[in-house]
Amino acid sequence: MQAEPVQPPIRASAVIRNIKQLVTVAQQPIEGASGALQVLNNAALAVYHGRIVWIGPDNEAEPLFLSTRQDGITIVDAQGAVVTPGFVDSHTHLVFAGQRAEEFHLRRAGVSYAELLAQGKGILTTVEATRKADAETLLALAQRRLHLMRDHGTTTVEIKSGYGLDRINEEACLHIINNLKALEERTSSSVPQQVRVVPTFLAAHVLPPEYRERRADYLDLVVEELLPSFVGLAHFCDVFCEAEAFTVEECRRILRRARDLGYRLKIHADQLSPSGGARLAAELGATSADHLDHASDEDLKALRDAGVVATLLPGCSYTLRSPYPSARRLLDLGLTVALATDCNPGTSYCENMQMMIGLAMAEMDMSLEEALTAATINGAKALALEEEIGSIEIGKRCELALWQLEDYREIGYHFGVNLVQSTLTLL
Template sequence: MKKSIFIINASQIASSKGAKARFGEEMKELQIIEDGAVVIEEGIIKAIGTTEELLSKYSKEDYEVIDAKGKTILPGFVDSHTHFIFGGYRAEEFSWRLNGVSYMEIMERGGGIINTVRSTKETPLEELIELGRKRLDSMMKFGVTTVEGKSGYGLDLDTEVKQLEAMRRLSSDHPMDIVSTFLGAHAVPKEYKGKEEEYVSFIIDEVLPKVNNLAEFCDVFCEKNVFSVEQSRRILLKAKELGMKLKLHADEIVQLGGAELAGELGATSADHLLQASDKGIESMRENDVIATLLPCTAFSLRESYARGREMIDRGCAVALATDFNPGSCFTYSIPLLFALACIEMRLTIEEAITALTINGAAALGKAHEIGTLDIGKKADLVILSYPSYKYIPYHVGINIVEKVIKNGEIVVNN
C-alpha cells in the first residue's frame, strides 16, 4: 500500500495542464498556484489547490505531511531521448574533439558509435543492468521521473536484445519509468560496409520481428553516410506494421530531409534537428510531430543550436532532452539543459518547463498519464529548494531539486 502524502504551504506550484502536447504559444502557459498544496493517494494526484482550500477538505492526520514552505512544486521531468544502456567510455575521443577532430572523422578512425558497440557486446547483461541502475539513480537526483532509453550499441540481434532486456529488467524493479526504443539502425556495422542495403534488410527481416515486443518505439539515424531517407522509410514502415511507434534522429549534421520524413510517416517525434529545413519544420507542425531538441549535444560538439525559438514561434511542439550517451554528450545534467535552452536557444523559462514535462511526455506517448500536475495523473513531481521555478536557469548549472516523488513515493531527498 503506497503512503498517502499531503504537501502544503508551497510558495508556488507550476504546471501545464491537460493530456496532450502544447504547441507554439501554448508552451508559455503554466498554471501557477501560490501557497499551493497537493494530496496524493495510492500513487495518484487526488487533489491540487491552495493550502487553505485543501486543508478545509482533508485532514493532515491522515497523511504523511510535507511542509514545502519557501519551495516550488513542478511535474517530474521527462528525459525523452537518452542512450543510457552501454558499456565502455570514450573520454579519448572527447579530447580529440577538443583538438578539432570532427565527429565524422572520429567515426572514420574507428571511434564513435562503433567503439561503444565493441564495448557493449563485451559487457554481460547483469553488468549493463547495474550500470544502468546507477545512471538512473543519478538522473532521479536531477528530478527526472521518466526516461527513454535506446538500444543501438549492438547492431546485431543478440546485443540489441541484451540492451532492451536490460531496460525491461530495470523498468520492473527501479522507481524510474523507462520507455524503450529500438535503434538498430544507429550505424552500419563494419561487416556491412558497402552492403548497406543488406543491413537494412537484415534489420527488417531478422531483427524487428524479434524486438517489437521489447521496445515501444523504433528509431533510425537518418543522416548522410549513415541511413538515407529511403532506407529510413523502409525500416520505419516495417516497424509501424509491427505495431511500434516511430522516432527519428533527423537532420543533425546535414539537411537531409529527416524532419519531412517524420511528418510524412506521422512519427511521434523527430530529434536533434540542428539542420532542419523550413519545409521540415512545417511538416512537423502540420503532422503534430514533437520536435525534440538536444542542446547539450550541440554544446558538447560545438555546433550551432537547433532553431527552437523559431520552431515554437511557427507553432511546433518542442521537447527538450539530454541525449545522454558515451560519446557526443556524456551528461544527464538537467540544470545544464535548462541553462542552454533558455540562454542560448532563447526559450522562455515557461517554455523550457513545458518542453521537459508535458511535451517530453508526449514525445513518449505518455501525456495522458504524466507530464502535468492534474488530478488523476501519476504523482510524479519535483520539489525545488527555492520559491519560484524561475530559479532553475537563474542558478546556472546548479541542481536545486530537493525532493523527488515518483508514483506517490519519495525517491530522492537531496
C-alpha cells in the same frame, strides 16, 4: 440564514502539503493559478491510487482531508519546497559501456569527425565496448546514470538500444532496459522515487562493421527478424536518418514495418545535414523528430501539420561545438518543442535536464517558461504519455520534482549546481 453547503469528502491516499509554489504546467486553467505555467502559491495536492484528485490552497487541505478521518492517509510535508512536474527526458542512450573522453578532447583540438572515424574512433568504439561488457555490468552502469538523472529531477526516461547492432546484443540491451524498468517500479526507500522507463529499439543507429560489404543483409535482418521478435520489448522504433547512417529509403522501410507491428516511431532527423528525416517523420506520423539542426522551414511546417513533436538536444551542440538550433524559429512556426539530454558517450554525456534548460535559455532563445514546458509536458508528448504525466493536473500521475528554491524563476539564473532536492512519485 443559509447553511454552508457540506462539501463531500474527497477520497485520498496521500496529501502533499506546505508547497511554497506549485508550478503545475497545466494545460487547462486551474482556479487560483496564474501565469504561463499556471503557478499556485502556498498549495497542497491530494492523490488517490497514484492519481492527482485535488489541487488547491494549503489552508483548504486541512478541513477537506484531515477532518474526514480517512483511514491510512499519508501526509507528506513538502517543507516549503517549490514543486514542478518531474522532468520527462524523452531521448537518451543510457545503455553503454566505456567512455570517449579522448575523442572529446581531440575534437576540441581540431581533429574532425571523419578523421576520428578513420582512426577507428567514434560510435563504433562504444559498440565494441558494449558488445564486450556483460549484462550485469551494463545494467549497473545504466542504473547509476538513471539515478543521477533522478537526483537532478527526472522522473521519466526514454532509453534506446543501438550499441549492440546484432540479434544477441540488441536483445540483451532491450532486456537490460526492461530490467531497469522493473527495478525502478519496485520501491525500496520510504520516500518513493521511482523512475518511469520507456524502451526504444534503435537497430538503425549505424551500420555494424561486419556488414560493411553487406548493407542490404543488415536491413533485412532488422526488418524481417529483429523488429518482429522484439515486439513487446520496446514501445518505440527509432532510426538515425543521416548520410553517415541510413538513407531516407532505408529508414522508410524500417519504420513502415515497425508501424505495422505496433511500434510508435521516432527519427534522429536532419542533425548533421538536411537528411530528409523531418519530412519522413511527417509522412509516417512519427511521435517525434529529434535534433532538426538542418531542417528547413518547409520541413518544420510539415512536422507541425502532422502533429510531430520537435525534440531539441542542446547537449550535442555543446559537445560538438556546433551552432545551436534556434528554438525560437520552431516556436514561432507553431511547433511543439521538447528538450532532452540525448545522454550518450559520444555527443552529449550529460544526465542533467537542468543543464538542458540552462543551455536552451542561454543559447536557443527560449524563455524559462518555454524551456520548463519543453522539459515536462512536451517531453511527455514526445513519448505519447501526455495523458498520464508531464503536468500537475487532476487525473494525472503524481510524479514530481521538489526544488530548494524561493521561486521557480531561480531555475536557469542560479546555475551550475543541482537545485533539485528530491523527486517524489506517489503510487
